[in-house]
Every structure is written in structure tokens, then in C-alpha cells.
Amino acid sequence: MKRSKNIAVRNIAGKPLRSAVLVILAALLSLTVCAGTLIVRSLRSGLDSLEARLGADVMVVPKEASQKQSFENIVLQGSTGYFYMDKSLMDKVTGRDGVGKSSPQFFLASASAGCCSIPVQIIGFDPDTDFTITPWIKRSYGGELGLFDVVIGNDLNAFVGDSIKFYGVDCRVAAKLDKTGTNFDTAVFTNADTIKQLIRASLDLGMNSFESLDPDNSVSCVLINSDGTRSPEEIVNDINVHVKKVRAFRTGDMISGISSSLSGVSDVIGVMIAAVWLLGLVILLLAFTMSVNERKKEFAVLRAAGASRGKLASVVMQEAVITGLAGSIAGALLGIAAIVPFSKAIENALGLPFLTPDIASAAVPAVMSVLLSAAVCALAAAVSAVRISRIDTALILRGDN
Amino acid sequence: MSVTAENITKEYIRESKGTNRFAAVRETTVTIESGKLTVLKGRSGSGKSTFLNMAAGLSRPTSGRIVYDDRDIYSLSDRELSRLRNEYTGVIPQGQSAIFSLSVMENVLLPFTLYRQDGGEQKARELLEKLGIAHLENAMPRELSGGELRRVSIARALVKKPALILADEPTADLDDENTELVFDLLKTAAHEGAAVLTVTHENGAEDYADALWRMDSGTLEVIK
Ligand SMILES: Nc1ncnc2c1ncn2[C@@H]1O[C@H](COP(=O)(O)OP(=O)(O)O)[C@@H](O)[C@H]1O
Numbered sequence: 001m002k003r004s005k006n007i008a009v010r011n012i013a014g015k016p017l018r019s020a021v022l023v024i025l026a027a028l029l030s031l032t033v034c035a036g037t038l039i040v041r042s043l044r045s046g047l048d049s050l051e052a053r054l055g056a057d058v059m060v061v062p063k064e065a066s067q068k069q070s071f072e073n074i075v076l077q078g079s080t081g082y083f084y085m086d087k088s089l090m091d092k093v094t095g096r097d098g099v100g101k102s103s104p105q106f107f108l109a110s111a112s113a114g115c116c117s118i119p120v121q122i123i124g125f126d127p128d129t130d131f132t133i134t135p136w137i138k139r140s141y142g143g144e145l146g147l148f149d150v151v152i153g154n155d156l157n158a159f160v161g162d163s164i165k166f167y168g169v170d171c172r173v174a175a176k177l178d179k180t181g182t183n184f185d186t187a188v189f190t191n192a193d194t195i196k197q198l199i200r201a202s203l204d205l206g207m208n209s210f211e212s213l214d215p216d217n218s219v220s221c222v223l224i225n226s227d228g229t230r231s232p233e234e235i236v237n238d239i240n241v242h243v244k245k246v247r248a249f250r251t252g253d254m255i256s257g258i259s260s261s262l263s264g265v266s267d268v269i270g271v272m273i274a275a276v277w278l279l280g281l282v283i284l285l286l287a288f289t290m291s292v293n294e295r296k297k298e299f300a301v302l303r304a305a306g307a308s309r310g311k312l313a314s315v316v317m318q319e320a321v322i323t324g325l326a327g328s329i330a331g332a333l334l335g336i337a338a339i340v341p342f343s344k345a346i347e348n349a350l351g352l353p354f355l356t357p358d359i360a361s362a363a364v365p366a367v368m369s370v371l372l373s374a375a376v377c378a379l380a381a382a383v384s385a386v387r388i389s390r391i392d393t394a395l396i397l398r399g400d401n
Numbered sequence: 402m403s404v405t406a407e408n409i410t411k412e413y414i415r416e417s418k419g420t421n422r423f424a425a426v427r428e429t430t431v432t433i434e435s436g437k438l439t440v441l442k443g444r445s446g447s448g449k450s451t452f453l454n455m456a457a458g459l460s461r462p463t464s465g466r467i468v469y470d471d472r473d474i475y476s477l478s479d480r481e482l483s484r485l486r487n488e489y490t491g492v493i494p495q496g497q498s499a500i501f502s503l504s505v506m507e508n509v510l511l512p513f514t515l516y517r518q519d520g521g522e523q524k525a526r527e528l529l530e531k532l533g534i535a536h537l538e539n540a541m542p543r544e545l546s547g548g549e550l551r552r553v554s555i556a557r558a559l560v561k562k563p564a565l566i567l568a569d570e571p572t573a574d575l576d577d578e579n580t581e582l583v584f585d586l587l588k589t590a591a592h593e594g595a596a597v598l599t600v601t602h603e604n605g606a607e608d609y610a611d612a613l614w615r616m617d618s619g620t621l622e623v624i625k
């Protein structure tokens with residue numbers, strides 16, 4: 001291999017230990033920013049995607065559902081559940097002032113199905129009125145869902161064309177949805193007709209706790225958008241006061257809990273990044289100062305051989321930028337490698353929706369953290385570069401006499 | 402190239418002494434002549450290195466001028482002066498002066514690589530040969546003895562065939578045989594046209610000298 005003639009490159013190669021320390025420090029800096037930014041971004045897009053999936057201003061559920069198997073648990077904790085109310089309640093609710101679009105949903109929890117080692121949440125929607133799930137499904141599946149067609153969440157282990165059995169009924173996987181980073185990723189979606197058949201099958205098998213349920217006259221929840229004349233708040237209050245046996249709530253309230261956990265997590269990450277950077281900056285400053293101090297004589301010799309003051313500074317800066325960039329790039333890649341493949345584990349650990357960006361979007365925080373951390377290395381080195389460019393060559397050259 | 406010191410003085414501030422300012426070199430006017438080997442002797446602390454560094458463009462005199470041909474070198478910018486030093490001056494500093502990440506050969510070729518110039522290998526090999534360290538060409542400085550390092554910095558100072566050679570005790574840690582070798586080299590360079598000034602404590606140095614100076618408490622006296 002041809003050895004570089006560049007003095008900075010040779011200095012880096014000539015002191016592997018010192019260079020390794022600088023590279024590791026730079027890597028640490030960019031790792032924290034890259035990983036931290038990715039986590040915060042993923043949380044934010046998880047929240048956005050949850051908001052989009054909920055997609056309605058107001059939800060109405062049967063009163064007893066708000067205690068035991070609540071909608072929040074299904075959506076936020078990923079537990080499975082089902083609850084029902086009489087269809088006539090839905091008509092009462094949607095008849096209130098200010099209610100614009102509305103659509104019912106139907107829930108069922110599967111016993112273990114072929115695809116899944118754990119029970120999955122089955123959600124049925126009414127294709128005629130639905131305004132929350134259909135737009136999402138449209139992105140993965142252009143056709144209409146027929147009877148016994150299901151659309152499955154991205155995390156489920158089945159593929160388009162597979163057949164899955166729920167309560168002894170064979171269903172066909174028509175499409176697999178985009179990832180959302182929420183618990184909807186482990187859910188199964190069908191149209192209202194299909195889920196009614198499945199509910200009936202569960203009743204026939206004696207595996208549904210609502211023994212006397214009439215599927216044709218029941219719904220699990222109603223999603224409502226305001227028509228603009230009343231605020232969601234007013235609609236919620238109106239329903240809760242005037243319609244018995246149901247509870248209405250704003251989806252925004254559900255999300256605000258997540259929002260505040262998210263900003264808590266962001267704050268913790270911010271503090272951690274700041275701490276690592278402060279420490280990193282101090283260590284970098286020391287490292288460059290030491291590395292330049294122990295080579296004062298070498299710099300004086302360069303000067304005697306004809307190097308200008310600017311050249312000395314440039315050698316120091318080149319050393320810093322080369323090690324800084326190498327470390328920062330390694331750190332950013334490490335950051336991506338530490339977050340992206342483990343998004344499910346992180347989602348579970350944080351208990352928050354977590355949607356990691358694709359590689360192209362992850363590149364933005366990665367590049368940003370590389371630039372930032374390389375810039376900090378350069379800044380730390382600049383102090384030493386300025387000092388070395390001002391050395392008293394004559395004093396150093398007569399030094400060991 | 403003629404190198405003249407015109408009435409140069411170098412003062413330093415000293416906290417410990419009664420008088421705060423003291424002159425390491427005072428009001429000296431002298432010419433380092435081309436084609437001659439000039440030997441500068443004097444006690445330790447008499448100002449020899451100070452004079453030499455001023456002549457090399459590494460230390461600005463408190464007053465007076467250093468003139469290369471017609472150019473007052475301290476009126477140049479740092480960039481110009483550095484370039485000039487690279488082109489015309491070979492400095493052999495006191496003590497060891499290796500760049501430890503570069504091999505012996507690369508250390509010798511430094512004046513070329515600093516300005517991305519090619520060439521010099523042949524002259525470098527020739528010098529290493531003469532100095533008896535040709536076999537160390539690819540060695541790294543940490544593998545060398547003090548005397549060998551010394552000779553590397555001598556080769557580096559001479560590799561560009563500079564018009565001015567300034568050597569500060571170049572034979573300090575060399576044995577008699579190598580000392581003689583170095584003086585032969587300096588003498589040859591002088592006779593090929595360079596202006597050569599060497600500070601030394603060697604007793605036999607006068608025999609080589611075309612000119613002999615003595616420094617005493619900052620005052621330079623031309624003896625021969
Ligand atoms: N940068 C400096 N600051 C203060 N005093 C100095 C400096 N450089 C040299 N001196 C003093 O100037 C005097 C001459 O030093 P120097 O030229 O190195 O002597 P020599 O080379 O003859 O031994 C000494 O007394 C030394 O202590």
C-alpha cells in the first residue's frame with residue numbers, strides 16, 4: 001500500500017491509540033445525537049400515525065367498556081378485547097346536534113389463530129360510512145373487501161393470499177397494511193358483514209362472554225366527527241349528559257397522555273445528549289491540547305523546515321476533521337443500527353407508539369449528527385490549532401539545552 | 402546568497418533578574434558569507450542560538466534587520482518568509498528534531514513534501530549514505546539512537562541544497578568519526594556555494610573554519 005504523504009494522515013496512523021480515542025469520542029457524540037433524534041422522531045411519527053388512525057374527533061363506547069376492557073387498553077396497551085352496545089344507542093348518539101360524519105366499529109378478540117401465537121384484535125368497520133380505516137387500507141389494497149376477506153396489520157406473521165382461521169371460519173388475507181408503529185400493527189380488519197359472521201361463530205362456539213348478543217343489532221363503538229357547528233368538547237359533553245349507557249371522549253384526550261409521555265422522553269433524551277456532549281467537548285479539548293502539547297517540538301521542526309503558521313494550524317485541523325468525520329460516521333451508523341432493527345422492542349419498553357423512519361428519512365438525522373459532531377471536533381481542535389500556530393519556534397528549538 | 406545581520410539586537414524580558422530587559426544579542430552587524438564555513442563559538446548562554454534563530458527567520462530581532470541579498474526577511478509575511486526558509490535555508494536545530502510518525506527517509510524529504518514537491522530522493526540517499534545511516538532509510542525515528550536522529554536532521558537540512566545553512570551544535574552527541582564526517586559535509590556544502598554557519602563546542606572545529614566568530618554575553622566578535 002502506498003503511504004500517504006499527508007502529514008496529518010501520517011500523524012493519525014502513527015499514533016493509533018490516540019487516534020482511536022478521538023475516533024471513539026466523535027462516534028459517541030454522533031451516536032447520541034443520531035440515536036436520540038431517531039427515537040424522538042419515531043415517537044413523534046408514531047403519535048402522528050396513531051392520531052391519523054384514530055382519525056375521528058370523538059369516540060363513543062358503551063359505559064361498561066370504559067371500566068373493564070377499555071378502548072384505550074386496546075389501542076394503547078395492545079391488549080385484546082371486545083364490548084358491545086345496542087345499535088339503538090348509536091342512533092341516539094348520532095342524532096345529537098353538531099354530529100357530522102359518524103361510523104360504527106365492531107370488535108372481537110380472536111382465540112389463537114393460525115398466524116398468531118397470541119390472540120389478535122379484530123376490528124370491523126362499515127365500508128359505507130367509514131372514514132378512518134378505509135383511507136389507510138386504500139394505500140395497500142385497491143379493491144373492495146368481500147365477505148371473509150381480512151386486512152392484517154404489518155406485524156402479523158401472514159401474507160397476502162394466506163388463509164387464517166378465526167373461530168373455525170376461514171378468512172383470506174387480502175392485504176397487509178403499512179406499518180404504523182402502533183398496536184394497530186397487530187390487529188386484523190374486516191368489513192362489518194365479515195366480523196358479524198365471526199362474532200356469530202364465536203357465540204356458537206360458546207367462546208364469547210356476551211352470550212345473548214345479537215350481532216346484527218350491536219356495535220362496539222361509534223366514531224364521530226364534528227360538523228363544524230359544535231366543538232368536539234361540546235359534543236362529548238352533550239352526549240355524556242343526554243345519552244345514557246354510553247361514554248363519549250375526545251380522541252385528542254387519549255393522545256394527550258401519549259403526547260406528554262413523549263415530551264417527557266424527549267426531555268430525558270435531550271438532557272442525556274447535552275450531558276454527553278458537554279463531557280465529550282471537555283475531553284476532546286483536553287485530548288487535542290495534550291496531543292498537540294506533546295508534539296510541540298515536532299511542530300517547531302516543521303516550522304524550521306518551512307511550514308507557515310497557517311500550515312501548522314491546518315495539520316492540527318486536518319487531524320481533527322479526519323478522525324472526527326471517521327468517528328462521527330461510525331457513530332451515526334451505529335445509531336441507526338441500534339434503533340431501526342429494534343423498534344418493536346423499544347416500542348414495548350417505552351409503551352408508546354414508535355414508528356421508525358425508513359432508511360432514506362433516517363439519513364437526515366444521521367447526516368445531521370455527523371456534521372454536528374465533526375464540527376464539534378473541529379471546534380475543540382481549533383483551540384489547539386490557534387495555539388500551535390502561535391508557538392515561539394526559537395524558544396522550543398533551543399528547549400532541551 | 403549573501404546573508405547580513407544589520408545592527409541586530411534581541412532583548413528578552415526576565416522577571417527574576419534585577420533589570421527586567423536584557424539583551425541576548427546586542428547591536429551586531431555581520432555577514433555570513435557564501436562559499437565559507439563560519440564557525441561560531443562561545444559559552445553556553447552567550448546568545449549563539451538566539452543569533453542563529455534570528456538569521457533563520459524564526460525569531461524577529463528587537464531591532465535591526467536580517468537581509469538576504471537585498472530582502473529584509475522580517476518585512477515579509479509569515480507565508481512568504483516560511484516559503485523562503487523552505488527554499489533557501491537549512492536549519493539544524495539543537496537536540497533531536499524528528500517527526501515521529503514519518504520514516505527516516507520521509508523525515509529527510511520533509512522540505513519537499515511540505516510544499517508537495519517531488520524529487521530529492523537521490524540527494525537524500527546520497528546524504529544518508531555519507532552520514533552512515535543509509536541502512537536506516539525505512540526505519541522509524543523511535544528505533545534510532547540520539548546520534549542517528551541527529552544525522553537525520555542534518556540530512557534534512559541539506560537535502561534541498563539550501564543557500565544558507567544554519568547548524569546549532571550539530572555534532573553535540575556524535576563520536577569523533579561522525580563529527581569529522583559532519584564537518585566535511587558542511588565544508589563541502591560551503592565550497593559548493595552555500596553560506597554555512599555552525600555553532601559548536603568542538604575543539605577541532607577551527608581547523609575547518611573559513612571564518613571564526615566568538616559570542617560573549619550577546620556581543621559577537623569576528624576572530625578570523
Ligand atoms: N525565549 C527566551 N526568553 C527569555 N530568555 C531567553 C529566551 N531565549 C533565550 N534566552 C536567554 O538568552 C540567553 C542566550 O540564550 P541562547 O541564545 O540560547 O544561548 P546559547 O545558544 O549561546 O547557549 C540565555 O541567557 C537564555 O536564557
Ligand SMILES: [Mg+2]
Pocket residue numbers: 398401449450451495569
Ligand atoms: Mg544554544
